[in-house]
Amino acid sequence: MRIKNVLLGIVCCVISAASLASSGLTGQAAPDFALKSSSGENLRLSEYRGDVVMVNFWATWCGPCRQEMPLLDELYSRYQRVGFSLLGVNIDDDSSKAMDMVDELGVSFPVLFDAHKEVSKLYEVGAMPVTVLIDREGTVRYVHHGYKPGYEDKYLEQIRSLLRE
Amino acid sequence: MWRVTVTRHLLHSLAICMTLLFVGTTIAQESVSADQDPTTAAALEADAAAAASRDKFRSLDQDVQALKKEVLDLNRDLFLLEEELLFPANSQVAFFISMDVGEYFALDSINLKIDGKEVANYLYTEREVDALMRGGVHRLHMANLKTGDHELIAVFTGKGPNARDYRRGATLTFDKGIGAKYMELEITDRVKKQQPEFVIKDWE
Numbered sequence A: 001m002r003i004k005n006v007l008l009g010i011v012c013c014v015i016s017a018a019s020l021a022s023s024g025l026t027g028q029a030a031p032d033f034a035l036k037s038s039s040g041e042n043l044r045l046s047e048y049r050g051d052v053v054m055v056n057f058w059a060t061w062c063g064p065c066r067q068e069m070p071l072l073d074e075l076y077s078r079y080q081r082v083g084f085s086l087l088g089v090n091i092d093d094d095s096s097k098a099m100d101m102v103d104e105l106g107v108s109f110p111v112l113f114d115a116h117k118e119v120s121k122l123y124e125v126g127a128m129p130v131t132v133l134i135d136r137e138g139t140v141r142y143v144h145h146g147y148k149p150g151y152e153d154k155y156l157e158q159i160r161s162l163l164r165e
Numbered sequence B: 001m002w003r004v005t006v007t008r009h010l011l012h013s014l015a016i017c018m019t020l021l022f023v024g025t026t027i028a029q030e031s032v033s034a035d036q037d038p039t040t041a042a043a044l045e046a047d048a049a050a051a052a053s054r055d056k057f058r059s060l061d062q063d064v065q066a067l068k069k070e071v072l073d074l075n076r077d078l079f080l081l082e083e084e085l086l087f088p089a090n091s092q093v094a095f096f097i098s099m100d101v102g103e104y105f106a107l108d109s110i111n112l113k114i115d116g117k118e119v120a121n122y123l124y125t126e127r128e129v130d131a132l133m134r135g136g137v138h139r140l141h142m143a144n145l146k147t148g149d150h151e152l153i154a155v156f157t158g159k160g161p162n163a164r165d166y167r168r169g170a171t172l173t174f175d176k177g178i179g180a181k182y183m184e185l186e187i188t189d190r191v192k193k194q195q196p197e198f199v200i201k202d203w204e
Helices: A002-021 A063-082 A095-105 A118-122 A151-164 B002-086 B126-133
Strands: A034-037 A042-044 A052-058 A084-090 A111-113 A130-134 A140-145 B092-099 B106-114 B117-123 B138-144 B148-159 B165-176 B181-190 B195-203
Touching (some): B092 B106, B126 B138, B148 B195, B165 B181, B165 B195
Parallel strands (some): A052 A084
Antiparallel strands (some): A034 A042, A130 A140
């Protein structure tokens, strides 16, 4: 009985891990959106067509986001000049908290505010953080739910392969 | 007499030699051409095969192009059909945004309400505003409305004169008759007052 429960647990873990790694959006056209950014201007996703775009949904109350953001910023600084864009979408109700965290972490990529959670709904954000990779044609290619140390290597590999296409 | 006979014999022999030489050359040539025949035939066959393959590829390419065109045509027809079904011409209302000059107003967003219900909330990027200032027209919203009176409220948000936050509304009650209706929300500059002006026009 005990072995059966352990096996069941392992199967559940494998299934949930598989479901987290893939998403219904993968292979679909990335839903377009426009949001106000930390610099005050409005940014629209479709205007980045031709670039490999990473959309990272984050919140100030999310610990892994805090861990992940400086690493994403490194990727952004490294690949920005070869057609890589990164949009950080903050889902906090209060954007001032997000601004404080951005200042504290010193990240340079554009941060957008989705206080009404409209874009989060479009991208079926059910965990924090969620990282979506979009190819030059505007198709969602990879969706990552959550963050664990080492994920950045996966991002790096995927960004490089998308840039090569 | 003897000399003449000898000369005649000599000429005769010469003629025979010439004839033999000619016949020999002809035979040799024929044999050479007969020797070359297999290679020439093979080369000709290869040429013919290459030409046939080229033709085949050309025709395949033409087929692909024709198929692509058909797909595009089908896509266009489907799009038009979808629009006709979703927005029948009789109940169709479309709202367009245009901008004239825009020196006193930097557009940020437009919120559109019809009969008190929010139907569109659009954020404009720098590029989009630039396109509007260059004479572009943006179709903000398309809807189906019943015939009769309807109230339209458009709220424009942006930066006004001296880069101050600016928020202005414009209201219009319009009558939706039979047939499609097009309305234009125009942002213009009122130079005398150094203020922007928001006008809703009904395209007749």
